Amino acid sequence: MNAPDSNRKAELRARILAVRGALHPHQRVRIDRQICSHLLRLLEQRDSLDVAGFMPFRGEPDLVPALQVL
Numbered sequence: 583m584n585a586p587d588s589n590r591k592a593e594l595r596a597r598i599l600a601v602r603g604a605l606h607p608h609q610r611v612r613i614d615r616q617i618c619s620h621l622l623r624l625l626e627q628r629d630s631l632d633v634a635g636f637m638p639f640r641g642e643p644d645l646v647p648a649l650q651v652l
């Protein structure tokens with residue numbers, strides 16, 4: 583990834599995290615559940631279930647419930 587792409591990615595990430603940070607905690611939980619449901623539906627359509635995950639921090643979506651299902 584070149585510097586301009588890296589900068590755009592960092593800017594987009596910062597904007598998304600700022601929007602998430604402005605949400606009420608209940609809204610973030612609801613959205614995280616929707617993201618997990620969508621992720622699991624996508625994975626049902628795939629032949630391979632090799633998935634890398636992360637522990638959320640600083641406002642990132644909590645995907646742990648989806649990872650626990652896998």
